[in-house]
Amino acid sequence: MNAHVVALCGGVGGAKLAHGLAMALPPAELSVIVNTGDDFRHLGLDICPDLDSVMYALAGVADPVRGWGRRAETWSFMEALKGLGGESWFQLGDRDLALHVERTWRLARGATLSEVTAHLCQALGIAVRVLPMSDDPVRTRVLTVEGWLDFQEYFVHRQCQPAVRDFVFAGAESAQAPADALAVLERPDLRAIIICPSNPFVSVAPILAVPGIRSAILRATAPVIAVTPIIGGKAIKGPAAKMMAELGLEVSAAAVACRYTDLIDGFVIDSDDARSQPPPGVRFFSTATLMSTTEDRLRLAWEVLKAADLLGTVA
C-alpha cells in the first residue's frame, strides 16, 4: 500500500487542508512543502508568514478569525512600538513575536531554514514534516499598475489594492529545493501529491518555480491532485479572484485547473461548480470545499485522499 502524501501549501487556506490531512493520516505519512516567497525581513526579524500559518494550524494554536498569527494573542509589543513612532503596518502579536525572534536568532547562528523549521515544529508539538520549498531566499514581487512592489508591501501594507499585472519570484531559478523535500517527492511509496487550496499566483506558483520541485512532481508516478481556492467565481479568502480578473482571466475553478494542467491528474471543485468542464487530461471531483470548521477540514481531507486513491487505481 502506497503510504506517503505530500501537500504543497501556501498560507491560510492551504494551512486548513494541511491540518485536515494531519488529522486524517498518521504523522509519518504526511509531509507539507510550504511557500517561502512571502518571506521578508521586517524590523530586523526573519518572518516566514506561510510557514507560520501552517505551523500554527498544525499545532492547533492559529487564530480562527484572522487565519494568520496565534489565537488568544496580546498586542503590548505593537502598542509600545507605535508609541515610539515605529512601523506598525505589519502586526506582530506578543506570542508570535517570540517565534520570529527565535527563528532569526537560529538563522543568524548559521542554521538552515529547514533546520529552524524542524526545531520550531518540535517545540510546537507538530509531528508531521513541514518543509520550506527552499533554504535559499526566493522573494515574490508583484508588478502592479503603480509599479513593482515587494509581496508584503502589496499584500498587507497596500491591502492588495493596486491592480496586478505580473509576478516574479526573485531567486527561484537558482534556488535549490531542500534535500528532504526532494526525497519525499521521490519516495517510491508516494500515495499522492496534493496542491492545497492556496492562491495559484502567489502561493503555489512560487513553490513550482523552484526547478527541482517542479521536475520532481513531473517525474512522480503518484497521482497529483489540486483543490480549488475558488468557489462560484469567488475566492474563499484573499485576493485570488481579484487577481484573476485583473489579469484578464476567467474567474472560475476551471480556470485555476487550466493553470495546473501539465502537472495534475485530478482537481477537486466545489459542489456549486459541479457543472464545470475539466481541461483535457484532468478529472474533476466535486464536493463541499469550504472549511469553516475543524470537521470540514477533516472531511475535505478524506474526500481529496479518496479522489487521489481513485486516480491512483485507474492510472
Ligand code: FO1
Ligand atoms: N496579514 C495581514 O493581513 N496583516 C498583518 O498585519 C499580518 C501580520 C502577520 C504577522 C506574522 C505572520 O506570520 C503573518 C502575518 N500576516 C498578516 C499574514 C500574511 O502576511 C499573509 O497572509 C501571507 O503572506 C499570505 O499568505
